Amino acid sequence: MKLRKITVKPESRRHRWYEDACGAAHALDLIGERWALLVMRELMWGPKRFSDIKAGLPGISANILTQRLEGLEAAGVLVRRKLPPPAAAQVYELTAWGYESEPIFQALGRWAARSPAHDPTLPFSAASLLLSLRTMLDPLRAKGIDARIGFRLGVETFTAHLADGHIEIARGALDNVDAIFTGAPPVLAAAIYGGQSLESLEQADALRVEGDRALALRFMALFPLPSKAEPPG
């Protein structure tokens, strides 16, 4: 054998692909690398800057985030845009097709919610908490409620609009809301999913509710978790 070590250009070594026509395999070729899906999750509520993405992803390092953003841009999942002055910041934004990935998060989230090993006390980003609300809403319980709920999660604010057993969520200024939750995402998660009482969280000064308190309490009960899967054996 002559060609012992061809000097392969680093860029030509692209990637490891599954050689498989299966749609799921192709999806994993595009977004199956470590962190890729979580980067997309952080962008599900609108464009973000590099460091805001990074802030929602505890443990990712800057170079890895750069690589993922490049890869996702090449795949057509997101684009990088320059905001017009005066903001003049660079942001990353999902393409229309990128936003269509939401059912993937829902399927993963619903399935993982039944995992015996799921630990809900870990850090929770605002993006993922809101995604989980859309995933876990019980349409039957929400039937008949028409209301707007605001969230102040750290520096970000969101408005959820409940109507017809359906929930719409948008990032942005809180206008015309009937109730507002203010607190860190894990605290709100403890209230909605962890069965923590609103009073105890308020007394610990971890969560605050303004506006229609009865509505807020009703809202917190709209997101039942599924039962855990049986461990085998």
Added chain:
Amino acid sequence: MKLRKITVKPESRRHRWYEDACGAAHALDLIGERWALLVMRELMWGPKRFSDIKAGLPGISANILTQRLEGLEAAGVLVRRKLPPPAAAQVYELTAWGYESEPIFQALGRWAARSPAHDPTLPFSAASLLLSLRTMLDPLRAKGIDARIGFRLGVETFTAHLADGHIEIARGALDNVDAIFTGAPPVLAAAIYGGQSLESLEQADALRVEGDRALALRFMALFPLPSKAEPPG
């Protein structure tokens, strides 16, 4: 350095977790490693042996498959069982919770079907082709058809039961079917998704149809692919 090679116990071999309470992140902790989901895909139609799993996964190496099977077993996604004599073979089988992962494949497959980069000419395993049928069935087109279709894909046989705009698929002997397709999975894929005419594939001796030919032709048209996503810019 004294401790050149500490004999680390294999179980202490933690892998890298996302420290994130998000359900999707936890799902990726469990099944996000390379090959893990595709191993599950191969088991979606029932228990399989090591080498049959491997055969459906072009490119996986034996040691990686071993590791994934161990990991998935530890996660509670599958169990290993010893078949009773005379078969007496070891097989891997999804747990009930493991089977519940099908929506993940559907979400991934549906999303990837709109990828501009999807190449349907790559190898296609029987398991993934049948999974794609369940994903892509158009209930409206299937309305009013009540029929049983058999598939001989290599050594495996499957029966699909169409009723009420819904499809059920099971591996096993072909009993009481109205039509049978015989051929390699990529060929059947070309017929159903690639727009290849049945006649041309039969003339090339790549596909054979027995039984109700009109039904077979109707069946082939029940699985429309979505349009491709626009490349950005």
Added chain:
DNA sequence: CTGTATCCGTGTTGATACTG
């Protein structure tokens, strides 16, 4: 302050060869 590029230690992955 925001993002990118580079080095480096470590752990993961994968091809090949080998064993029960």
Added chain:
DNA sequence: CAGTATCAACACGGATACAG
């Protein structure tokens, strides 16, 4: 058939250093 052992290549993450 069902894996294990070995080794090389690579990906990850941390820590910088650097550029606008």
